[in-house]
Amino acid sequence: xxxxxxxxxxxxxxxxxxxxxxxxxxxxxxxxxxxxxxxxxxxxxxxxxxxxxxxxxxxxxxxxxxxxxxxxxxxxxxxxxxxxxxxxxxxxxxxxxxxxxxxxxxxxxxxxxxxxxxxxxxxxxxxxxxxxxxxxxxxxxxxxxxxxxxxxxxx
Amino acid sequence: xxxxxxxxxxxxxxxxxxxxxxxxxxxxxxxxxxxxxxxxxxxxxxxxxxxxxxxxxxxxxxxxxxxxxxxxxxxxxxxxxxxxxxxxxxxxxxxxxxxxxxxxxxxxxxxxxxxxxxxxxxxxxxxxxxxxxxxxxxxxxxxxxxxxxxxxxxxxxxxxxxxxxxxxxxxxxxxxxxxxxxxxxxxxxxxxxxxxxxxxxxxxxxxxxxxxxxxxxxxxxxxxxxxxxxxxxxxxxxxxxxxxxxxxxxxxxxxxxxxxxxxxx
Ligand code: FES
Ligand code: FES
Numbered sequence: 001x002x003x004x005x006x007x008x009x010x011x012x013x014x015x016x017x018x019x020x021x022x023x024x025x026x027x028x029x030x031x032x033x034x035x036x037x038x039x040x041x042x043x044x045x046x047x048x049x050x051x052x053x054x055x056x057x058x059x060x061x062x063x064x065x066x067x068x069x070x071x072x073x074x075x076x077x078x079x080x081x082x083x084x085x086x087x088x089x090x091x092x093x094x095x096x097x098x099x100x101x102x103x104x105x106x107x108x109x110x111x112x113x114x115x116x117x118x119x120x121x122x123x124x125x126x127x128x129x130x131x132x133x134x135x136x137x138x139x140x141x142x143x144x145x146x147x148x149x150x151x152x153x154x155x
Numbered sequence: 156x157x158x159x160x161x162x163x164x165x166x167x168x169x170x171x172x173x174x175x176x177x178x179x180x181x182x183x184x185x186x187x188x189x190x191x192x193x194x195x196x197x198x199x200x201x202x203x204x205x206x207x208x209x210x211x212x213x214x215x216x217x218x219x220x221x222x223x224x225x226x227x228x229x230x231x232x233x234x235x236x237x238x239x240x241x242x243x244x245x246x247x248x249x250x251x252x253x254x255x256x257x258x259x260x261x262x263x264x265x266x267x268x269x270x271x272x273x274x275x276x277x278x279x280x281x282x283x284x285x286x287x288x289x290x291x292x293x294x295x296x297x298x299x300x301x302x303x304x305x306x307x308x309x310x311x312x313x314x315x316x317x318x319x320x321x322x323x324x325x326x327x328x329x330x331x332x333x334x335x336x337x338x339x340x341x342x343x344x345x346x347x348x349x350x351x352x353x354x355x356x357x358x359x360x361x362x363x364x365x366x367x368x369x370x371x372x373x374x375x376x377x378x379x380x381x382x383x384x385x386x387x388x389x390x391x392x393x394x395x396x397x398x399x400x401x402x403x404x405x406x407x408x409x410x411x412x413x414x415x416x417x418x419x420x
Contacts, residue, residue, distance in 0.1 A: 018250040041243040041258045042223065054242045059249055059257045110237025117236075125237025128224040 002066050006031065007075025017063035021055075022046045024062045025072060033073040033101050037130070044129030047102040048072050054109040073101040076108065083153055084108050087146035095133030103129045107143050111150055117143060179341040187341035190334035195283055197331045198275045200324045202314035206266040207275040213266055217322050232268040240264045248318030255320045261313035267294070284346040298339045306332045 002013050006029055013028055020039070025031050025048065037045030039058045046058040049071040076082040080089070084107050087093075094100050103126065110117055110125035117125070122143045131139070179187065197203060205214040211228040212221055227235050234240040245260035267273040271294050275283060286292050287301070296304060305311055314324045324331070338344070383389050 018252060020253070040254075040256055047242070053239060054237065056243050059243060059253060060245055061250055064245055064247075106237055113236030121236060124225075124227050124229075124235035127226065127235075128238055128242065 002062050004029075004062070004065060004070060005068070006070045007072060008069075013062070015062060018061045020058050021048070021060045021062045021065050021070070022057035025057060025070075031072050031074050035098055035101055037099070037102075041128075042130075043099070044102040044106060044126075045099050047105040047129070049105060049109065052109075052112070054106055071105075073105060076104070082108070083149035084111065084142075084146040087142045087149055091138055091142045091145060093135055093138040093142045095131075095135050099129060099131045099133075100135075103131065103139055107139070107146060110143065111147050115151065116147055179344060183341045184344050187338045187344045188346055190337035190341075191280060191284060191344075191346050193326055193331060193334040194287075194338055195280055197314075197324050197326055198283060198287075199278075200314065202317055202321065202324050203311075204276050207273055208266075209272060209274045209276065211269070228266045228269055230269065232266045234265070240266075248313075248316070257319070259313070259318045259321065262309040264310065280346045284343075288343050288345075298343065302332070302335060302339065305335055 002015055002017065002024075004011060004013055004024070006025065011029070013024055015024055015028055022034065022036060022039075025034050026036065034048055034057060035045040036058060037043035041056040041059045044056070046056055047054050048057045049055065049069075050060075050065055051068045052071075055065075076085060080086075084104050088100070088104060093103075106126050106129050110121065114121050114125075119140060122140050126139065126143075198207070201214070201217050201219050205216075205219055205222075208214060213226060213228065214220060215222045224238075226238065226240070229235045229239070234242070241264060243258040244264035245258075246262055248259050248261075249257040271292070273293060274286065278286060290296065293301065312328065315328045317323055326334075
């Protein structure tokens with residue numbers, strides 16, 4: 001039994017300690033916004049936040065997340081209005097969409113750590129998120145836009 | 156010109172003598188130099204050296220290739236803002252059921268910070284020895300702190316339990332710590348160029364330079380040409396390519412024993 005706090009809700013899950021966190025999020029908690037791409041920390045599709053820091057859920061045993069705050073794409077905002085989500089919609093970043101939950105979670109982590117990221121910062125922070133559709137130029141533009149929106153929101 | 160050469164001829168043996176402190180006995184010194192070879196082997200094993208690099212891109216695998224995802228050292232050694240090392244490297248190695256290719260883990264997975272890189276990659280024994288002892292380069296650690304670091308730091312210890320199919324550091328950890336102490340207890344003798352030459356590690360003289368440009372990438376290779384002096388003597392300065400460490404070389408007469416000493420770059 002593992003107790004997890006996902007998107008602010010604490011719940012007990014009857015799963016073995018070494019089950020990957022991603023399995024629990026998708027198959028047990030049924031939060032399928034977070035995607036499975038590779039299972040090897042190679043693609044970034046499974047990115048969630050653990051106590052605010054980005055994490056590849058596919059290579060994290062669920063036991064390591066017990067007692068910590070997990071945020072998935074569903075938990076960014078109740079209505080899709082997080083600045084990064086708004087920027088993504090505004091610039092129509094998404095192609096097939098498979099990688100985008102991970103891209104967005106990494107972008108949120110970046111803007112939190114660096115509120116005014118440069119192109120180089122964006123490249124460095126999102127270099128672990130692969131997009132098979134090649135939406136990289138739009139992702140980069142959207143991160144800049146999201147940084148601006150985030151500043152306006154906090155003002 | 157001749158005067159200058161004479162001056163250098165006097166200087167070279169003096170500088171050489173300065174390499175060995177007065178403290179330890181000859182046997183102690185030999186044991187310490189010998190022990191340092193083990194220290195070097197560990198510090199320059201891929202498990203340790205892959206992150207103790209001069210640049211900003213860490214290495215991975217036994218072959219020390221550039222780390223996937225173009226990850227970087229970042230402002231504090233913990234990766235780029237938004238992509239910290241901990242995104243993929245957890246507090247411990249993943250369970251064996253995750254297969255041999257899942258990223259390994261240990262507490263505070265990181266590179267040294269950019270302000271204190273603690274580079275070990277490609278250093279000769281003398282240069283490595285000097286780096287480890289220099290508190291300006293080793294994060295202000297005295298010997299007690301250094302020994303604590305190599306004996307207890309969880310990220311250091313990971314090198315002996317790297318998980319997956321990664322090669323662990325081959326020297327048993329206890330033996331490594333013991334050798335480190337032997338070297339430290341002998342006053343952390345400076346390992347000199349002659350010691351390194353004796354062990355065949357360094358190629359100091361132009362005549363021993365690798366023939367082709369590609370071969371010159373070998374660690375320890377130095378580049379330089381001697382200035383001919385009186386009666387076939389020669390003096391030269393060899394600078395090591397990767398770290399600009401400078402070596403003064405004096406040859407009293409053609410064919411006689413050459414003397415070399417390290418000077419600060
Ligand atoms: S599924 Fe986790 S990084 Fe690819
Ligand atoms: S939008 Fe298709 S993989 Fe990125």
